[in-house]
Amino acid sequence: MHERIYIVEDDPNIRDIVKAYLTKEGYQVTVLGDAEAAWAYQEQEQPEMWILDIMLPGMDGYELCKRIREKSDVPIIIISAKDEEVDKILGLELGGDDYLTKPFSPRELVARVKRLFKRVNLKPEKEAAEVLTMGPLEVKxxxxxxxWHKEEVDVTQKEYDLIYHLIQHQNRAFSREELLTLIWGDDYFGSDRAVDDLVKRLRKKMEGLPVETVWGYGYRLRQEGNQ
Incomplete structure (x- = not known):
């Protein structure tokens, strides 16, 4: 196990404890005290995962998360002293993959790091060469x-996961709760607004994409000619 993890945290005690636990598990860990330094550092070497504190001096963790997600689909775990639902939603909608509230157990963080790496790296071989199409939509x-209409669309990891699940089951309506579990995992307890945000982003990137809202329930990808 040699995955690189960047920890951006201004509290040296938390930095040292988290680094010690993750290093013991075999990860390569780099600790950084502010977002500006982290952003400059990643230009030299890209990590396989970020762990970001929200309340940082200067640029905050939300802005750093947004910048990272614009360039990469690398997994991001957000940690914060804030426990408001809106903060969790904001962090996840900006591209975070998981959220931990301080104070937290270092063992819990290690467990979440392992689960997230496992989820990201799990790619069944039987699906490796799969190409799915529906009208002008093609997923390789x-x-x-x-x-979309033979033009490649730049999508994030979660945007891809959503469109892949929908095109696998054309015309089937998925509830928001089902989609949360499929995309974020069964250990996610945030708001289903994260699903609405993903759909909104896909519709913006692929104008005319037939992702229908099933009012009061969820979404489905409707095949042309099916009502």
């Missing part, structure tokens, strides 16, 4: 690429 599962 081998390299996780999406095409």
């Amino acid at each position: 599962h081998e390299d996780r690429r999406v095409f």
Whole structure:
């Protein structure tokens, strides 16, 4: 196990404890005290995961999370002293994959790091060469690429997961709760607004994409000619 993890945290005690636990598990850990230094550092070497504190001096963790997500789908765990639902939603909608509230157990953080790496790296071989199409929509599962009217669309990891699940089951309505579990995992307890945000972003990137809202329930990808 040699995955690189960047920890951005201004509290040296938390930095040292988290680094010690993750290093013991075999991860390569770099600790940084502010977002500006972290952003400059990642230009030299990209990590396989970020762990971001929200309340940082200067640029905050939300802004750093947003910048990272604009360039990469690397997993991001957000940690914060805030426990308001709106903060969790904001962090996850900006591209975070998981959220921990301080004070937290270092063992719990290690467990979440392992689960997140496992979820990201789990790619069944039987699906490796899968290509799914529906009208002008094409999803190439081998390299996780999406095409709309033969033009490649730049999608994030979670946007891809959503469109892949929907095109696998065309015309089937998924509840928001089902989609939360499929995309974020069964240990996610945040708001289903995160699903609405993903759908909104996909509709913006692929104008005319037939993702229908099933009012009071969820969403479905409707095949042309089916009502």
